Amino acid sequence: MSSTSGEASVAAAFQSAIAAYAQALDAGRVDDLADLFWADGVAEIAGIGTFEGQEAIRKGYAAFAPAQPQLHLVANTVVTPVSEDEATAVSNLAFFQRGEAGWAVQMVGRYDDVLTRRDGEWRFQKRVTSFLP
Secondary structure: OOOOHHHHHHHHHHHHHHHHHHHHHHHOOHHHHHOOEEEEEEEEEOOOEEEEOHHHHHHHHHOOOOOOOEEEEEEEEEEEEEEOOEEEEEEEEEEEEEEOOEEEEEEEEEEEEEEEEEOOEEEEEEEEEEEOO
16 A cells, blocks of 8 residues: 655644543543544534533543543554544544453444545544544
8 A cells, every 4th residue: 555745744733633532531631632633523422422622521521531441542544634634533432441350342343434625724624533342
């Protein structure tokens, strides 16, 4: 598989945003998480709600800040450039929580993302989280 340096740069920006999102989510840092989205960004979580704009994202995620240790593992991300300033990605997700018996998988799902670049910076325009049965 070949890629141009531009595609590699987009993929690196996606990987950074995706990792920063997981780290902020697991640590309960909702301000950092909201800052990964543009002011008009959208976070949609199946069965929970759609949060439009950074403030709605901040408030929405604060409602389910972690009460016990948790870990979002994101893998198999495929990035597809759409234009010079937009790309999409799909990633697999496994969510773990640590309880009395140790770490256990709580759910699996996927992220469907759109990131856009403005003034040289990449952020989430939209992130859709869905869960697998």
